Amino acid sequence: MKMLVCVKQVPDTTEIKIDPVKNTLIREGVPSILNPFDSYALEAAARIKDKDPSSTITVICMGPEQAKAVLKESLAIAADKAYLISGREFGGSDTLCTSYILSEAIKEIEKTEGKFDIILCGKQAIDGDTAQVGPEIAEHLGYPQVTYGLEAFVEDGMVKVKKEVEDGAEIIGIQTPCVLTFTKPSFDPRFPTIRRKMAANKANIPVLAFTDLPDIDPEKIGLKHSPTHVKKTFVPQKKTGGIKIQEETAEESAKKLFTLLSEAHVI
Amino acid sequence: MFELTELQEAVRSTAREFAENALAPRIDEIEHADKFPQDLIDTMGELGLMGVPYKEEYGGLDAGLVAEAVCLEEIAKVSPSAAKLLTVCYLPMDAINLFGTPEQKEKYLPGMCAGTDIGSLAFTEAGTGSDPKQLTTTAKKKDGKIYINGVKRFISNAAHEGTIVVVARDEGEDTCTAYLVKKFCKGYSLSSHWEKIGFHGSHVYDVFLDDVEVEESDILGGEKGGFDLLLGTTAIGKLAFSAVFAGAAEGAYDLTRDYIMNKMHRGTSIAKFPTVQLRTSMIAANTLSMKLMLYRAAQDAEMFEGNMRRVQAATALAKGYIADLSNQTIQMCVNAFGAYGGMEEYNIERYLRDSVIFPNIEGNADVQRLISGSFILKKNDNLIAD
Numbered sequence: 001m002k003m004l005v006c007v008k009q010v011p012d013t014t015e016i017k018i019d020p021v022k023n024t025l026i027r028e029g030v031p032s033i034l035n036p037f038d039s040y041a042l043e044a045a046a047r048i049k050d051k052d053p054s055s056t057i058t059v060i061c062m063g064p065e066q067a068k069a070v071l072k073e074s075l076a077i078a079a080d081k082a083y084l085i086s087g088r089e090f091g092g093s094d095t096l097c098t099s100y101i102l103s104e105a106i107k108e109i110e111k112t113e114g115k116f117d118i119i120l121c122g123k124q125a126i127d128g129d130t131a132q133v134g135p136e137i138a139e140h141l142g143y144p145q146v147t148y149g150l151e152a153f154v155e156d157g158m159v160k161v162k163k164e165v166e167d168g169a170e171i172i173g174i175q176t177p178c179v180l181t182f183t184k185p186s187f188d189p190r191f192p193t194i195r196r197k198m199a200a201n202k203a204n205i206p207v208l209a210f211t212d213l214p215d216i217d218p219e220k221i222g223l224k225h226s227p228t229h230v231k232k233t234f235v236p237q238k239k240t241g242g243i244k245i246q247e248e249t250a251e252e253s254a255k256k257l258f259t260l261l262s263e264a265h266v267i
Numbered sequence: 268m269f270e271l272t273e274l275q276e277a278v279r280s281t282a283r284e285f286a287e288n289a290l291a292p293r294i295d296e297i298e299h300a301d302k303f304p305q306d307l308i309d310t311m312g313e314l315g316l317m318g319v320p321y322k323e324e325y326g327g328l329d330a331g332l333v334a335e336a337v338c339l340e341e342i343a344k345v346s347p348s349a350a351k352l353l354t355v356c357y358l359p360m361d362a363i364n365l366f367g368t369p370e371q372k373e374k375y376l377p378g379m380c381a382g383t384d385i386g387s388l389a390f391t392e393a394g395t396g397s398d399p400k401q402l403t404t405t406a407k408k409k410d411g412k413i414y415i416n417g418v419k420r421f422i423s424n425a426a427h428e429g430t431i432v433v434v435a436r437d438e439g440e441d442t443c444t445a446y447l448v449k450k451f452c453k454g455y456s457l458s459s460h461w462e463k464i465g466f467h468g469s470h471v472y473d474v475f476l477d478d479v480e481v482e483e484s485d486i487l488g489g490e491k492g493g494f495d496l497l498l499g500t501t502a503i504g505k506l507a508f509s510a511v512f513a514g515a516a517e518g519a520y521d522l523t524r525d526y527i528m529n530k531m532h533r534g535t536s537i538a539k540f541p542t543v544q545l546r547t548s549m550i551a552a553n554t555l556s557m558k559l560m561l562y563r564a565a566q567d568a569e570m571f572e573g574n575m576r577r578v579q580a581a582t583a584l585a586k587g588y589i590a591d592l593s594n595q596t597i598q599m600c601v602n603a604f605g606a607y608g609g610m611e612e613y614n615i616e617r618y619l620r621d622s623v624i625f626p627n628i629e630g631n632a633d634v635q636r637l638i639s640g641s642f643i644l645k646k647n648d649n650l651i652a653d
Contacts, residue, residue: 191284194315194328197277 001055001154003045004109004116006102006137007038007074009067010127018235034070037122039077041182043189044152045120046078052154056080058113060105062090062098068205075200076192082203083109087210092223095128099136104216105208106141117176118159123148123183131181138179145179146172152180269562271337278334281314282341291345298617303352303468312382316342317356321364325372326380332503336510336565340558343514344521347621350514351628352469354507355423359386359432362445362500366488371447375430385427387450389419389474390434390497402443404476406435413486415446415454415479425450425457425472433476434493443493447485454479465620495575501629502579505586506561506568508629512586512593512622513557519600519618520554523547526604526613546603553596557589567650580642584650587635594622 011030019026042059049055059079061067064086071082085105093101110116119141121134131147138145146161150169153160158173164183174180192200210216219225243260247253261267271279289310297303311317320335321327328334335357343350360379363371378384395401404417415435425431431450436443448455454477460470488496527547530537537543564585571577597618601608609616626632643650 188288191281191289191310191314193313194274194277194281194319194330197281198274201273201277 001048001052001118001159002114002116003048003055003057003118003120004106005038005042005045005057005059005074005079006119006121006134007042007059007061007070008035008122008125009033009061009063009070010035010125013126032066032069034073035122035125035127037124037126037182037184038070039122039189040185041120041122041149041180042074042078043185043187044149044180044182045118046190048118048152048154049078056113058083058109058116060085060102060109062086062102062105065207071205072200072203073192075203076197077190081113082205084205084207086207089210089218089222092226093221094226094228095130095132095136096228097221097226099133100140100220101213101216102133103137103140104213106137107215108208108213115177117178118152119143119177119179120152121179121181123181134179134181141177141179143177143179144174145181146174147181149180149182150185269333271333274328274330275334275337278316278319278328278330279337279341282316282338285310285314285316286342286345286349290342290349294346294614294617297346297348297468301467301470303349307349308352308382308385311353312380315380316353317382318360318376318380320357321360321376321380322372325364325376326378327376332506332568333562333565336506336561339507339510340514340517340561343511344518347511347515347518347618348466348469350511351466351508351621352424354504354511355388355469356382356386357507358388358500358504359430361503362388362432362487362496363447365499365503366445366492366496370484371487375447379430384429385424386429387422387424387427387431387474388434388500389422389425389431391420391422392418393420400441402434402436404433404435405438406444406446406481407438411483413446413481413483415448415476415481417476419474419476421461421471422474423469423471425474426460426470431455431474432487433479434497435476437491440491442491444490445487445493445496446481447487448476448479448481452479464623465617466624467620498579499575502575502582503568504629505579505582505635506564509557509561509564509582509585509589512589512625513554513561515618515622515625516554516557516589516593516596519597519615520550522613522615522618523550523600523603526607526615543603546599550596550599550603553592553599557592557596560585560588576642576646577648580639580646580648580650583630583635583642584639586630587632587639590625590628590632590635594625597622 009032012033015030017026045057049057057079058081059071059074060083061071062085068084071084075082090101124131135145135147146163148164150162150164159176160171160173161180162169162171245253245256247256293304315328316338318327319330319338320332323329339350339354363375379386392403406413406415415433429450431448432445433448434443434445456475458473460472527538527543564581567581568578601615601619604613604615607613
């Protein structure tokens, strides 16, 4: 099985603070990480490769030079090859433009790597939270897709995806080539081994620039051609009211809470 | 603190990821079941953490002793018990690595580096203490075979499948020899594990050896080479335990700092109290001094490789100092929590329970001081000058 995993470098949102005056994210000093949902997609690919070691995993990322860090991390975890898609022309792209650039890059990479059977993405990036890029890649490529995957496996030559649904999970068979997006499974992604980390540090990561994608339509990329316009970002108003219970001990706090809830006839 | 090489840094980051993401969520389970999960041992093997200092041709990473110290330190910060378990895996590997023939290294080290062969080193007996000349376990030659009889005490990992290095007295001699023995072979049996105050999940047993049969080819380090093997192996082992103790203190320090920075007393953060600041500074200084001492000893052990006495003096100096100071520093940490320090929920008491044994594991702390002290006063080497 030939697999391609799309990953993104994102700020660690657990470390992010918001500038109270400008209402913008303070990105300085915030570490960048591999988007967690992409790590689930990579793990899903790695599990397919565990069962069929002849499988290959290629990983791509669109971003600046420093985004190579998450490609190296992906190589250390499970990937065999990595490509960075980087160029000033791509800057400011919204999800539609980004997915178009990625789909064009995939077509270009396929010229040397051969056709990919499965394209795996995280369901969304934790910075933008749109969950649009994976499905849009499928549309640009004209592939079938399954979203909210938990895990994937190959059975009787068919790709099967365990998909999260509201009341549990369902298993969907899908023909290849296809696009799958992944959410958090019940298991943790594997850790990179020391040996793989060392090999990844030494890996040469080719960069695909705008000029390396001869078939790309310049009218469909970048900030200028992105149909999405952000009107405003803001911190939701903090809810006012409510009562803060902070007694001397936890037990006293619990007693007070109980009394208040009883008086309000909640319990 | 020190600039690490790319490989050392890869070891550190991997050990830290393992400790924080795989080990930390399982601490309660390990403490209460008093059992270390096999899947965590498997993961350590897969990640490469069980073969850090050993040659690549034998399945290791060839990352050196500074990397080994860094690895154990990172794990000990989260779980001194897990780091101790890894340390006692390293001991028989060090013995094989330092004293084994190429065939023995090829036979045993790859499995041990992968974590599929969990080794043990069996030297201690009820009457030996830190003196290897008091061994009563004996090896007797008969009809071209060797038979080992005796009882070994406090043997770590003895119930895991794998290889045990047994040191036994040569019959009728004042010398001893080390043997490579497969655990659970005919004549190998165990007591139930000792119930301990700390190091939960890392068990020690008495090992009964009743006519355990070995071949000449199972001799490790040559006939009558047992004492030299012990000296060389424990010289490196002292460094590993120093890393466990220093890491434990750092873990306790981190917990203590977090507690202090979040604890309010009558509306004021206790971090603003001068007495708390003063004690925190003392804890920090102790922890830092242990860390510096550890890294210096690890560098010395690498630099003087092959000079066993010099390595032993350097690691004994570190271990004697760190073993006691770590125990004392962790007690200071517990005190900083006030009455909460004794409560399981606050996690710090676990470090104190683990640290109780620090001054008496792998050789008593005073014995370490005697080893390093006598070296300093005998040799033209003060152990400190660069």
